[in-house]
Amino acid sequence: MFDLLTIIGVGFVLGVRHATDPDHVIAVTTIVSRQQSIRHAGLIGILWGLGHTITIVLVGTGIIVFNLAIPTRVGLAMELAVGMMLIILGVLNLTGVTRWITERFTPEHAAGVVHAHVHQHGGESHVHTHAHDADAHLGLEENPQGPWQQFLEKLGLYQLLRPLAVGIVHGLAGSAAVALLVLTTIHDPRWAVAYLLVFGLGTIAGMMVITMLMGVPFAYTGQRFANFNRGLGIASGVISVAFGLFITFQIGFVDGLFTSHPTWTPH
Numbered sequence: 717m718f719d720l721l722t723i724i725g726v727g728f729v730l731g732v733r734h735a736t737d738p739d740h741v742i743a744v745t746t747i748v749s750r751q752q753s754i755r756h757a758g759l760i761g762i763l764w765g766l767g768h769t770i771t772i773v774l775v776g777t778g779i780i781v782f783n784l785a786i787p788t789r790v791g792l793a794m795e796l797a798v799g800m801m802l803i804i805l806g807v808l809n810l811t812g813v814t815r816w817i818t819e820r821f822t823p824e825h826a827a828g829v830v831h832a833h834v835h836q837h838g839g840e841s842h843v844h845t846h847a848h849d850a851d852a853h854l855g856l857e858e859n860p861q862g863p864w865q866q867f868l869e870k871l872g873l874y875q876l877l878r879p880l881a882v883g884i885v886h887g888l889a890g891s892a893a894v895a896l897l898v899l900t901t902i903h904d905p906r907w908a909v910a911y912l913l914v915f916g917l918g919t920i921a922g923m924m925v926i927t928m929l930m931g932v933p934f935a936y937t938g939q940r941f942a943n944f945n946r947g948l949g950i951a952s953g954v955i956s957v958a959f960g961l962f963i964t965f966q967i968g969f970v971d972g973l974f975t976s977h978p979t980w981t982p983h
Contacts, residue, residue, distance in 0.1 A: 731918020757931025767883025769916025802960030
């Protein structure tokens, strides 16, 4: 029982700590910079943590259970992907492409979008679908929607998939280090995999809190101080590009991915 409690406690705490790594915080800050809802920001953190956990568990289990060895260049390439991703996120944010994609693929912003109105008839609530584009009415039926469906429709598919994909990339970069660390302290593969799962839950919880905290200034200034809010978005994009370039240079030339003598120590 003590071993189980130790694994749960240490794994969860280290997972929360892992969520605070600078590249993680910068990535999710760039994503939530266009959010005006703290609740949506928290969901973004959960999805990022879920994507991160999926990769950590899959790759980590392969290393722990099947003794998979990751070649040096492959390991460096996985870490390089984080730097490239930060650059792309920053550029998309700075050029306004992120805003365009958000408005294009978020239902509540799309032109001619079908949305719902709640009406009272005889003391009972009914949901009626409605669209400003007359063609959008074709084939519509009056179907009741629960809060969860309304929430997902308001957020949009793009907003759900983006943090999940970013988390998966981050998980690739950190999976080898986490798995090798577990192997040095936990020799039973079952306990080691259990540790990875708890570590992932800690990462999800930690990132949810971080994104909600990061979302506060953007949500507060979005409605009240448009220029300042725009400045925060630009700053997050610049930081993301700068840190991505730093990681790319570090992996490519200092660690030698782009040279003939690469060296890689998972961290």
